[in-house]
Each structure stands twice: as structure tokens, then as C-alpha cells.
Amino acid sequence: MKRFLHGLGFSIAALAFSPLASAQAPTADVLKQVLQQSLLKLRPVGISERNVLFQDVRAGTPHDTRYPFQVTLLIRDYEPGYPANRYYGNTCVGRMDKSQFDLSRDDFGGWIVQGAMTVTHGPDKTCKPNPSAGVSSIPLASLQGSAAPAGAPPAAAAAPAPAARGAGSTLAAGEWACYGTGGRLLIGLGFRVVSDGKYTDLDRKNSGTFTLQGGAITFRGGHLDGQTGRNLRGNHFDISGSVSCEVFH
Numbered sequence: 001m002k003r004f005l006h007g008l009g010f011s012i013a014a015l016a017f018s019p020l021a022s023a024q025a026p027t028a029d030v031l032k033q034v035l036q037q038s039l040l041k042l043r044p045v046g047i048s049e050r051n052v053l054f055q056d057v058r059a060g061t062p063h064d065t066r067y068p069f070q071v072t073l074l075i076r077d078y079e080p081g082y083p084a085n086r087y088y089g090n091t092c093v094g095r096m097d098k099s100q101f102d103l104s105r106d107d108f109g110g111w112i113v114q115g116a117m118t119v120t121h122g123p124d125k126t127c128k129p130n131p132s133a134g135v136s137s138i139p140l141a142s143l144q145g146s147a148a149p150a151g152a153p154p155a156a157a158a159a160p161a162p163a164a165r166g167a168g169s170t171l172a173a174g175e176w177a178c179y180g181t182g183g184r185l186l187i188g189l190g191f192r193v194v195s196d197g198k199y200t201d202l203d204r205k206n207s208g209t210f211t212l213q214g215g216a217i218t219f220r221g222g223h224l225d226g227q228t229g230r231n232l233r234g235n236h237f238d239i240s241g242s243v244s245c246e247v248f249h
Helices: 002-006 028-041
Strands: 049-059 066-078 090-105 111-114 125-129 174-179 191-195 200-202 206-211 216-221 228-233 237-239 241-247
Touching: 028 066, 028 090, 066 174, 206 237
Parallel strands: none
Antiparallel strands: 049 066, 066 090, 090 111, 090 125, 174 191, 174 241, 191 200, 200 206, 206 216, 216 228, 228 237, 237 241
16 A cells, blocks of 8 residues: 555545544535525625525535535526616526535634635526616526525534644654545645654655644644644544545555
8 A cells, every 4th residue: 555655646536534423514504504605705896696596415425524515506696787877787697516515614613615616607607688777687586496594504513532642642653645625635745654753755755853732743844844733533634624634554
């Protein structure tokens, strides 16, 4: 396994982490609420009305602290134009078909959603001129789908507390692999623990040190200089909300 990892390129798909208990996983309604909030905040200038209509949401296999969802939805934007100038604006509808969005916990009990948030012009976006003032060329009632449930999304359940570790603890010896959004293997972040408190890159060319305190890993020197790993649990830890690392023996 070590030799196999050592020669992989950046585009190779990542291996999945073990899922957390299903009781901790966010529901499809939580994804809808969080994603809808994010999409509404991105309403373009000049658009007076934006609607998000979910047509299908499917939960994927959790990857440690990342929860993927496959989403099909419509985004409707109504532009009122300038009726005094006899310009009544446009109504545009964009469609995301089976797009992946990932939910992860933030540091304050909330949720972070990641994924492509815009639909560019093309076959997935249709715009039509409005016929008159205050009248949409694509009425909301003519579209299929439903908005997210009303109200704010529930707080994210706390992740399992890591085992207490002191400054003298160490990471497991061997190669560590790191993964980004969508499960991509990030070779540039991979490293090798060679002894207590010391590490190198996978080519053993650049070296540095690390310290552990209360589940946090601080790297000094080497290619991870200045990075901090958090939420150490067993042989897994997070570098950010979208990057996690695990050991290979």
C-alpha cells in the first residue's frame, strides 16, 4: 500500500473514511436549509426575487466529518427591470442536476456547505424577457420543486470528543494521506511520520517536526510548516473543514 500511494498523481480518487454513526449525520432537510441560505445570499444585483426549488436530494456515504449529498434543484431569478423606460427585465431559471454538495461542521455549532453555487449561461439556464411591469415570463407556480423547510437549520451535533493527548504524545508512524472535497487524494499534503515528533514529505526530502496538545497537531518546518491539524481521533484528523488526513500502515 505504501508503494502504491507513493506514486499516485493528484487526480486519483480517494479512499473513503469510515462513516460516523448515522445519528450524527445531517438530514436532507438540513442540507436544503443550509444550501438555500447560501444560494439566497448570492442573489445577483438587480434581481429582486430569487427562489430555490429542490427537486431531489439524496444523502451519500459520510466521510468522517464530511457529509455528501446529491442535489437536483432549480434557481429562479426575477429581474423587475425599469418599467418607466419600458424595460421589464428578465426571468431566468437555472438547473443543477445531480450536483454534489458537502456539509461539514464549523467551529461554532453550525454547518458549512461546499459545492458549485452558480449556474452559468448555457443549456442549464433559460432566460426570457418579462412581458410587462411586475409580470414574470416564468411564473414560480409553473416550476416543479419545493423550497427548504421554514426556519433555521438545527445546530450541528458535536463530533465525538477525541481521546485526551498530551504534548508528549505522537502520531502513528508511517504514511499519512490527506483528502479534499469530493474525496480527492491530495498528494502534496501527504507526509510520513518517521519518529516521535518528526515527519518528512512522501519523498523523504523535506523534514520537520510536530507537537500534539489536546488533539491539536502543530507542524513546524517541512512542507506542512504553519499548518494545524485538529480533532485528532484515533488515526484521523482535520486540517480544515474540507481536508482530512488518515494513516496508512
